[in-house]
Amino acid sequence: MEPFVTMGLVLKETQYREADRILTILTPKLGVISALAKNSMRVTNKLFSGCGLFCYSEFTLVKGRSMYVVQEADVENVFYDVSKSLEGVGVAMYLAEMTYTLSPTGQEAEKELRLLLNCLYMISKGKVDPRVVKAVFELRTMSECGFMPQLACCRDCGAYEGDMFYLDVQEGHLLCADCAAKAGKSCNLDLGALYALRHICLVDDKKIFAFKISLGSLAKLSAVAEHYALVHLDKPLKSYSFLKSVLP
Ligand SMILES: [Zn+2]
Incomplete structure (x- = not known):
């Protein structure tokens, strides 16, 4: 050969x-x-x-x-500098494991590679909260794998904006606060988290980190993004428990 x-x-x-x-x-x-x-x-x-x-x-x-x-x-x-912080190492190991769990051998992976290089760069520079990098990777990689959530509007009434929304992580659709209440669901996104979610899943990949988010909205976004990724993975990731020990 x-x-x-x-x-x-x-x-x-x-x-x-x-x-x-x-x-x-x-x-x-x-x-x-x-x-x-x-x-x-x-x-x-x-x-x-x-x-x-x-x-x-x-x-x-x-x-x-x-x-x-x-x-x-x-x-x-x-990317030596990912190990400048334990949070950085924890996120980098988790993203790497998610990548080799999801990317099958023998298929083109140019987008996945660019996304991961971009995320490792952001972690090593230390300018972006590691929780933002993690949420971006989880949502974007799931979208690239064919699990893009339906983010345009509420599935039941078509509302585009509102103070609170519910993302169904299993089914990948949105409900506004009223429709979520009718369906017996508690909202898991505020408006800031919903904007970030739309940005991450829909924007051109060069602009993927070009958004701002408050700490309160980030907490909601992080929880939803992680839940969304984990329900779409076939098996638990080994790096997850270390990640949770350094970035609860
Ligand atoms: Zn609705």
Whole structure:
């Protein structure tokens, strides 16, 4: 097999044998792949610096019997700074696990890759609340996977605005306060959270972080976004309990 070159972001690294690593890499064209990086845990090895967790590198890969084998890894960016805070690490690990849980191998994943790189950048710069990054990722990634909630208006009466709304996380539709009360549901969104929800799901991806939200609305948005993501995942994420311990 001929070697080929691809950009890729390391989502997970697992030690294998004495100094090898098995990497889970998100690539734009092949989706999530596994690759063996021989001897890459040795500091003197040429693969050492480009194969670590959250490295965005240019990989030269060759197809092996059960997984790809890394021949070269030239690092372009490492998101070291996500580990400046425990909240940052917790969110980054959770987003990475959600990505490799949701992105199947062999499918194009350019949008997922751009979204995750953008989120890791925001976490490492520390300028955006990690809870905002988490909610953006959860809602946007679910929308990209085909679970876009119906956010235009109340499903039952067509109301577009109101102080409070209810998002049904199972069914993905909105109810205004009156229709929610008739249906026996308690509202889980205020107007600020609803605006942010619409922005995150509908705006062009370059502008995805260009919104402001109050702490009160963020608390509502965070709870709804997380619930929405978790009901659409087939299995619980292992990184979730660590995340909750650092970002309750
Ligand atoms: Zn209504």
